[in-house]
Structures are given as C-alpha cells and as structure tokens.
Amino acid sequence: MRVLMAACTATRRCGALAANPARHFACACHGPRSAMPLPRAGSVPAPLATPARRTWHVAGRPASVPRAMSGGAAGPDGTSFVACYVTVPSQDVAEKIAGPLLEQRLAACVNIIPGVQSMYWWQGKVEKDAELLLMIKTRASLVDKLTEAVVALHPYDVCEVISVPITGGNPPYLTWVADSTSAGAAQ
Numbered sequence: 001m002r003v004l005m006a007a008c009t010a011t012r013r014c015g016a017l018a019a020n021p022a023r024h025f026a027c028a029c030h031g032p033r034s035a036m037p038l039p040r041a042g043s044v045p046a047p048l049a050t051p052a053r054r055t056w057h058v059a060g061r062p063a064s065v066p067r068a069m070s071g072g073a074a075g076p077d078g079t080s081f082v083a084c085y086v087t088v089p090s091q092d093v094a095e096k097i098a099g100p101l102l103e104q105r106l107a108a109c110v111n112i113i114p115g116v117q118s119m120y121w122w123q124g125k126v127e128k129d130a131e132l133l134l135m136i137k138t139r140a141s142l143v144d145k146l147t148e149a150v151v152a153l154h155p156y157d158v159c160e161v162i163s164v165p166i167t168g169g170n171p172p173y174l175t176w177v178a179d180s181t182s183a184g185a186a187q
Contacts, residue, residue: 079178080140081166086150086159087118087131094132097153101136105184106146108177111135139181140165 084107088094091112098110113133120127138146140163147161166174 077178079174081169081174081177082138082140082143082163083166084134084136084138084143084146084161084163086134086136086154086161087116088134089129089131089155091132093155094134097150098134098136100153101146101149104145104149104187105181106142106149107136107138107184108180109137137166137177139178139185142181142184145184145187 086097088097091114094112098107098112101107101110111134113135116131116133118127118129118131136146143163150161151159
C-alpha cells in the first residue's frame, strides 16, 4: 500500500488520505472521475450549457426533475416552502425572535436548537462562540419579511439569516405550514 500511496500525486491535497487511508483510493483523485476537468468558478459544465440537450418544463426546471425535488411547490395550492436558519447568542434572544415571528404568522414553527459551536471570520480574525440555532419553517414568499423582522430584533451587527428550499415532505405537515402562515402572506 505504501507504494500505491507514494504514486498518488494528490496525496498532499487529498482529505480522504488524512481522514482514512483505506478509503483514499475511492476518493475523487483516483479513477475515471479525475480525468474530467472541473468547471471554472462561474462557468457551467457543457452538458448544461447547451439548451438543445435539455427539455424544460414551463415551471423552469428540467423535465427530468420531479416537481417535489426542484425546490418548487410542495403545498396543496402550489406554495413553496423554505427552512430559514438563524444563529443567536442565548435562549432569551432565541425566544425574543421566535415569538414575534410566530405572532405575525411569518413562521409556522421555530425550532430552538442548543449546543451549536460556531467558528467564523470577524474583523480579520477567526472567532469561536457557543450559540443556538433557530430552524424556521415558512413560505418562500415570506423570506424577505422574515429577514427584516429578524434583523430588527437581533443583537448582532451582521446576523445570519439564510434559507434553503424544502423540496418535499409530509403533505399534511406542509399543508399545516401553509395554513399557519397564510395570514403572514396576506399582510
């Protein structure tokens, strides 16, 4: 095995070798995948760049991608949903933010998850803090209003508010999210 590892030109940059030498040869630096060039930042791989190769639905997704996996509508009325993530410094701040989001119907549910360790760049150096994570389920159409509300209530100079599409889920739960946030969407 030492001979094979020495022959690999990628061992110095391959995380698989450091993490688990036995799995190193299944990683991306070996086999046919390494022969494929990676796209430059901002470029699109050739198969996706050629419109003739894809059949597109009117909803703006490839016909081969199921609706529930495209980040599109999963609700009964075509409503799209997201999970928003917000980090906070304390339980008090978490509740101070969660309460108004629920009262204003900008969120159907806010999970307050303790025990998060955050490491991040701030003012030129790496910081480390104990935080809590809010996982907020809502409609995609409410993200801007939700973000404004969080920023107004949050103590950080630059607070994290990010959202990711919910691409599927339990239909009764998604119906409940839609019903719970319908008043927020009407505002």
